Amino acid sequence: MTVLGSSDFMEPVQFAGSGILDSDQHLNPDFYNWNKVYVRYCDGASFSGDAEGRAQDGSILHFRGLRIYEAVIDELMEKGLAKATQALLTGCSAGGLATLLHCDDFSARFPKEASVKCLADAGFFLNAKDISGERSFRANFDGVVQLQNVREVLYKDCLANKDPTECFYPAELIKSIHTSVFILNSAYDPSQIRNILVPGSSDPDKSWLSCKDNIKNCNSTQIQILHGFRNEMVNDLKVVQEKEDWGMFINSCFTHCQALYGISWNSPISPKLGNKTIAKAVGDWYFGRRQGVKYIDCEYPCNPTCSSLLPTPP
Known part of the structure; x- marks a missing residue:
């Protein structure tokens, strides 16, 4: 009964004219005149599930994310x-994870001479412990993997050595x-901070409530913990450094999803790394204008270009 649960309740597409989907050449110089398709999301498993299950009331639940992706x-x-x-x-976000899950399948549908690449925005979810020392968010991933039977989209080489839930993680x-x-992510993504690092169950006295709403409210101890979370992401991304044709833009802004918003994608006050906006970095990577388009920001609050981005609402 929400916008994420059924197309009957979906609101108008809010991103249709922003960021990488913008048709204005000045705001989106590399992709403004491309054919663009926005695929609505409501399956709960990043377009990877294919299963049926019986609810407590006896009704049958149908999980068809993979079939939806393939049909589209x-x-x-x-x-x-x-x-x-x-x-x-x-x-x-969930679409960023879906991009990683389906990237090779998407690419395989084209002739080898076609230039087919993937951009995962805010989808690099960490398999990290929360502040209480538990991997509480992993239980959510495990529930999705088991309930929706996502094994079909997971890599066989991973499944040979690890359990399906671990193979569902971007790392x-x-x-x-x-x-x-191209991996686009904030190392201080508020969505991950709220759901992975400091879920409500790990903070019973609500001492993190103000910090989770706005990183500027965090005390020095909390900032050090956030730095540790950031370092875990940077460590997981060492694999990208070894892939010559890959790219990444990991900034230290307190924000979630950046390619779909004009202010963060390409504007006079967009966050920058290497003096480049996200749009410029992605364009350089996609069109091969330069090698090694791999940027990792310094620790918060070192990047003044992040100041224009407002905290993401809870």
Whole structure:
């Protein structure tokens, strides 16, 4: 009964004219004139589930994320996508994870001479412990993996050595993906801080409540813990450093999802790394204008270009 649960309750697409989807050449110089398709999300498992389950009241629940993804891509290929010489699969948050899960499948649908790449925005979820020492968020991932039977989209080489839930995490996915990928993420993503590092269960006295709402409210002890979380992400991303045709833009801004918002994608007050906006870095990577498009920001609060971004609402 929410916008995430059924197309009956979906609101108008809020990102249709912003960021990487913008049709204004000045605001989106590299992708403004591309054909763009925005795929609505409501399956709860990053378009990877294919299962049926019986609810407590006896009704049958149908999880069809994988079939939805395949049906959408199949139809687009029939409408002309198969003739594309350039294509980019992208998504934000759960869509960022979906991008990683389906990147190689998407790429395999095109001729080898086509330039097909993937941009995962705010989807690099960490398999990290919360402040109480528990991996509480992993239980959510485990529930999704088991309930929706996502094994079909997981890499066989990972499943041979690790359990399916671990193979669902981006740190493992990026080890197996062959297609060129760009990882866009904040090292201080408020969504991950609220749900992975400091879920409500780990903070019974609510001492982190103000910090989770705005990083500027965090005390020195909390900042050190956030630095540790950031360092865990940087360590997981060492795999990207070894992949020559991959790229990344890991800033220290307190924000979640950046490619779909004009202010963060490409504006006079966008966050910058190496004196480049996200749009410029992604364009350089996609079109091969330069090698080694891999930027990792210093620790918060070192980057003054982050100050223009407002905290993401809870």
